[in-house]
Amino acid sequence: MNEDVDVTIREALPKDAKQIVEVSQTIGSQTEYLVMDEYGTNLPLNLLENQLDTIYNSDHQLLLVALVEEEIVGSASVRSSEEKRVAHIGEVGISLLKDYWGIGLGSILLEELIEWAQQSQQIRRLKLTVQKQNTRAIHLYEKYGFQTEAVMKRGATGDDGRFLEVLLMSKMID
Template identity: 45%
Template sequence: MREKIEIGIREAIPTDAKALLNCLEKTALQTGFMTMGEEGSGLTVEEESRYIAKLYDSPNNCLIVALLDDKIIGMASIHASDKPKINHIGELGIVVDKEYWGFKIGTELLEEVLRWAEDSETINRIELKVQQRNERAIHLYEKYGFELEGVMQRGVRDDGEFLPVCMMSKLI
């Protein structure tokens, strides 16, 4: 068992933009589990800041950050469309700096984003895609009621190898 660390969890704010992009780009290089790689996000700090600011006006999108002191070490998001026929479906994404794996940060982020979704008056279905080889993440999602809906063969390519991706969902 690892030592316990105290983290803070809160909604992202526009001034987090640079730290968020840094965290994303760092974690993208730590494993092959993310769809982003060394190419980075392609976003400027200003673009990310504007995106975060728009989230406050959205009833079906959120971005939560995990902080150790003032450093962003993880994040969770729900992203949904503004189209009326599908605005009830949120896509979940979670990322934690590998240096902090084993501290239950992913669990805390998932719990917080699920609370947000349950309080939302719009979201009633959460979907996610996770590489089949990411057994830790799949176990976490199943523990919180996500169910496997299908497996996309050749759902992602990492280092030239095609890998299967699980499609999971949870009804709220």
């Protein structure tokens, strides 16, 4: 993949639902690093459209899509609970098509998420989980100040059924 790719980052819209499903299925089949598999997101299209509308109009959730020539190639999100006692915690997720790994797109998306969280009046802690074998992602998160809080033994299973360790990482926003 050429590193001089022209990428647009914007908030996801309900009209993106079909592409998001297709991309999530492709990403799920390309790597075992994510919770989703080749079936991708399991929401029916109309429910995903409603969910995207809710996220777009929310002040405590964000879903970004990365587009190359109007095609979604990845996404990044922060989601927090509406429950008062944990509403300050935003859960981070990033996924990219394999062709777009290693060109800095993960950094751009993570920077956008962190900036959004810093500007929010709610998010004060970002957290994520990442498989211990995903060293590139761990390096990215550490570069942006995330620290490992715990190692979860048997936190996931690989495509071949083996148990994998998963790191719980976090970053404080203030």
